[in-house]
Amino acid sequence: MSDETRYVNPLISRYASRSMAELWGNQRRFSTWRQLWIVLAQAERDLGLDITEQQIAQMQATRESIDFDAAKDYERRFRHDVMAHVHAFGDVAPSARGIIHLGATSCFVTDNAELLLIRDGLGLIEQHLRGVMGNLARFAREQRDQVTLGFTHLQPAQPTTVGKRACLWLHDFLLDFEELRHRLATLRLRGVKGTTGTQASFLALFDGDHEKVRQLDRMVAQRLGFDEVYPVTGQTYSRKIDSHVLDLLSGIAQSAHKCATDLRILAHRKEIEEPFEKEQIGSSAMAYKRNPMRSERICGLARFVMSLTSNAAQTHATQWLERTLDDSANRRLTIPQAFLGVDALLRLMINVSNGLVVYPKVIGRSLSEELPFMATEAILMAAVREGGDRQELHERIRLHSQAAASRVKTQGEPNDLLDRLRGDEAFGNVDWKQVLDPKLFVGRAPEQVDEFLDEVVMPMLGDSEAPSDAEIDV
Template sequence: MIERYSREHMLQIWSEKKKIEWWIKIELLVLEALVACGRLPKAEIADIQKNIAVSVEEIKKREELLQHEILAFLEPLAERLGPAGRFIHFGLTSSDILDTTFALQLKEASKLLLEDIENLLELIEQKAIQYAFTPMIGRTHGVFAEPTTYGLKLLQMREEFKRAHSRLSSAQEEISYGMISGAVGTYAHLDPQVESFVLEKLGLKTEPISSQVIPRDRHAFLLNCLALIGSSIERWATEFRHLQRSEVLEVEEPFKTTQKGSSAMPHKKNPIICERLCGLARLLRGYALAAMEDVPLWHERDISHSSVERVAFPDATILLDYMLLLLSEVVKNQKVYPERMMNNLSASRQLFASEGIMLALVQKGISRKEAYEAVQQAAMNCWKGDNLLSFYAKSHPLISSLLKPQEIDSLCSIESYLKNVPFLFARCGLKIHSHSINP
């Protein structure tokens, strides 16, 4: 992933240096297990443990000759260790090292992403409570619908990212499997106890049956989970972009005092962070598709997945880490305009009350069809006119014959639409104290 969209703590997980450290650790643990089983001499293994080392540069140079990454790692190791080097990689195949290391990388990367989501959830929760009773017009199909609050909107966001956290936790569990089972996974030259020993030390579970590689459905599940989180990020970035449109202007993403929005128009304040998030989500979905295509390997294994995984998984985890940071900054530092929300709510001229009036008419004894048509007539007059819906409802013969003016006024109040805000917060596990509208 390019430096622009990368953070150091996630980059470290995917660094060549860190990868080689894991390779060495796995090889040493295998030797330790083999000594414990009585397969190898303890004295020579002690020498290996003291002297084992290899640099990234050595491996790269050797790989140019061998065109095989693990052999390029093993040969300089063996040369450095002398006669004891013959025990390195005893009974193993390349995938024992590669796939187990890959599991460690993905487990660690997932841990960082889970922490990112937890930080985001904390910020969303604070804002949701702060704006729990801040009324705004809800929109369906981009058109005024009925009143809601900005806090309820953010409560939806909180629940979505709670689900994201739960899914990623499951995906982390599913990817945390390693293997030390040798060629085609049959343990022909290894005791399965070696595998158990090594994986327990690494904090991984044992793949129940490998084919020489860990099945790639595990990896596809994780990457699809990351892509889904990206789509959730895009959903809310899109929402904030719409709320920042000039004709709406209820919420703005952060804009620094030194920031410039356009090379041509000095007045511009564009939602560039949220637009960037929408673009990056497209990349994540592309990586997810590539991971799905890695699942059907030939027979016990082929290497067609390798080139995809070297790009897709580091990029996807680095990218999502960056995206979650950006979204957290947007939530934390966004500007919210309650007065503008109230102005837009007022601009609906009470059209939001159409359903309430219709249901009140039904309760008076007329059919739903009659009630719907009567209220629709009043609403269409409101759309064309310049007065409130309550005015046109009171002027409608059928409506006014069944509902008193004060009943119509009550049905057109905002408060009646927000009475269940505390209930909704409580159902999501949050307690809020004030029940009054906070414009």
């Protein structure tokens, strides 16, 4: 069947990067299995087993030469994917046929390969996260003092700045970045543990020499770039590790969903928009529309990734004793697709955050409509400083505010609270220009942006740069 007659996963055909798709592809996975068999044989030879240089050289020379049709034929016969690939490898490295997989169980290749792929996948995600954070940091700096309405309960609240709001998005991704680095720092190899984690087969190979078995475990890990192995395992490494990784990926998806949702709300208010291409079509029917399609796509992908965490949690919780096999089919789906989903949404986030469009006049108009209500405390204090009675002035403001609000809500007219107060002789000495300066209402928001970027974000990002928009195909 061609790709046009059968279902093809959109994560591969539409959304994820080629790098991430190839990471979880068969060539990478099964050549990693072969790498593990090679490293195991090298370590076993170095520790005294009868394995020759010729055998290892033949394995190395054919590591990438995988006959997938032959492997499929073997799997149909054996109903066992690992043994199918042992035989397929033996066909192209015949001198090594007898020592491939020596002393190992299937999880030596499947689990260790999974950990290698997870490590490299997290490395790709880290690059994308740096890109998003770099773009948001630059945007926050540029918009540090652009005053805008703040919102609580999705209702107008005390003003903030566009840059400070961007720092809220950035801080979420920063927390994800810290968690990712922790996961990378603590990720270990399963190592050489045997069928139930006891290393019995390797102890037999080395005639009861416990120290050589321990050395074998360490040597295999070090040659694959790991400083440590998990100290104890059953047949598999603990599926708690998978749960931790999917929790991390879900956290990144949550941050992206929150940011993209905010951008959709701001697009609705016509205050900030995602980039819109010259020939982009927003709607097939309504030609005037500029829908936030990329932000919506981010939210859709994020929801999918977030939904996968329960799979990892339940898989870990239901692994009986030293292991069961009901994890296998589930993990083939959830782990790669979580990485592919996060890869896709972060690439979208890089594109969106690199081209955000701000409309200061619309922001100013929205602010001016609500500022009179928010400025009443400053007006009250200014009038008191000029000799007014605080309680009397408070009552006048209350009455004027209610009248203005009624006019806005029931008649659809502009807010005339300031005109009412200016016309009230009790406020005749107020310096209106000073009390209505929007910058007086944002507190330390601009300074918070500078401090957050200079003291927290930039030291963590270092000299890393976000990928250019040209490098991100969305």
